[in-house]
Amino acid sequence: MPRFTPLLLLLLLATRAFAVGDWTLLKYEGRDYVPLSNVGAFYYLGPLQQSGNNLILRTANRSLRGQIGSSEFYINNLKFILSYPVADVSGQPSISRMDLTKLLEPVLRPSRISHSAPVEAILLDPGHGGHDSGALSLFGSEKNYALDVALRARELLRAAGFRVFMTRSSDRFVPLEERAAMASRLPNALFISIHFNASGNDATGVETFTLAPRGVPSMANDGPALSDFAPCAGNVRDAENIALACAAHATLVCNSAMFDRGIKRARFVVLRESATPGVLIEGGFLSNPNDARRIATAAYRQQMAISILQAVQNYRNAVGPRQGLPVASNSAPARNSTGPTVITPSTATQ
Ligand SMILES: [Zn+2]
Structure with missing residues (x-):
């Protein structure tokens, strides 16, 4: 048996490529990656255009944009934070298979x-109380502020014909586990948690969290942790979670024209403990003078409520009636016609 030095073994692993159906899988840092040129061909996005580290796949009404070494990735100008950075694998700009199956596929189709x-x-969940x-x-x-946005959204959603529930409709404290338990008891529901951020004076903008897929680091922590591998009830909804996050973030960013901090992954109790598709939206920074002034206006909070209504409608239209088609699983996405509906806007502001 030949003996490999660790470096040689690493090089062999790094350059080993094999095909699964329509997909070429590359090994990089112990993970499966897929060339973005392969993504472009699969989703009919044309050839990969590269300028230095900048990468783009584009058609008349869709674009995917990223950068080698960066986790920031834009779909139709809406920012997503990938679980793993785009990598140059043996000269091929590539995206992790995790991000392909848990992000690109459910968002694009x-x-x-x-x-x-x-x-x-x-189920609307105004944070804190x-x-x-x-x-x-x-x-x-x-x-x-969170309660005010939720009450405004409840009115709009009810007028649009939805059954609406709230984890709290007054100024009272509700434990996080109880909020998640309420979501678990509601069949065929969406869970939308409403919060506002705080950090240094400089931090600004809106961001949307949804549950991290199993094994992926939470972006609310510093790096990987053992708990990343613990099973979470919410992971059965991985595909719906990211589709809902996309719908929620798109309307929030477009309507508010606030700085887009992206769609991120976390394991907040309210997201991980129930099998209801869920998101947590952060509607700006109370620690930032400009954000705080906007959040203090009823007009801004009404706009957030409208964004929630539109997100729910867009999500429902995009996901459509149950079709039971065997796609969007842990395995690589299967070829078929691309769905006509995309949840991302064609021109999101940045
Ligand atoms: Zn909060």
């Missing part, structure tokens, strides 16, 4: 998410 539940009810004020600005508190 939401109508093909298998076994997606119909959308009948919405009671003794837990959340973040504070000179003008007000996160718990009150």
Whole structure:
């Protein structure tokens, strides 16, 4: 048996490529990667255009944009934070198979998410409450703003014919586990948690969290942790989670014209403990004077409520009626016609 030095073994692994159906899989840092040129061909996005580290796949109404070494990835100008950075694997700019199956596929072809539940009810979750004020600005508190947005969204959603429930509809404290348990008891529902951020003065903009797939680091932590591999109830909804996050973030960014901080992954209790498709939206920074002033206006909060309504409608239209098509699984996506519906806007602001 030949003896390999670790470096030689690494090189052999790095350059080993094999095909699975329509996909070429490359090994990089112990993970499967797929060339972006392969992604372009599969989704009919044309040839990969590269200028230095900048990469783009583009058709008349769709674009995918990334950078070698970066986790920031734009689909139709909406920012996603990948679980692993785009990598140059043996001269081929590539995306991790995890990001292909858990992000690109359900976002690009939401109508093909298998076994997606119909959308009948919405559970709105205003963050914090009671003794837990959340973040504070000179003008007000996160718990009150979140509740106000939720009450406004409830009115709009009800008028549009949805059954709407709330984890709290007054200023009271509700434990996180109880919020998740309420989601678990509601069949065919979507869970939307509403928060506002706080950090240094400079941080600004809106971001949307959804559950991290199993094995992927949470972006709310510093790097990988053992808990990344613990099973979470919410992971059965991985495809719907990212599709819903895309719908929610797209309307939030487009309507508010706030800075786009991207769609991120985390394992917050409210996202991981129930098998209801869910997102947590952060509607701006109370620690930032400009954001705080906007959040303090009823007009901004009404706009957030409208964004939630539009996101629910866009998600429902995009996912469509249950079709039971065997796609969007852990295995590589299967070829078939691309779905006509995309949840991302054609021109999102940045
Ligand atoms: Zn909060």
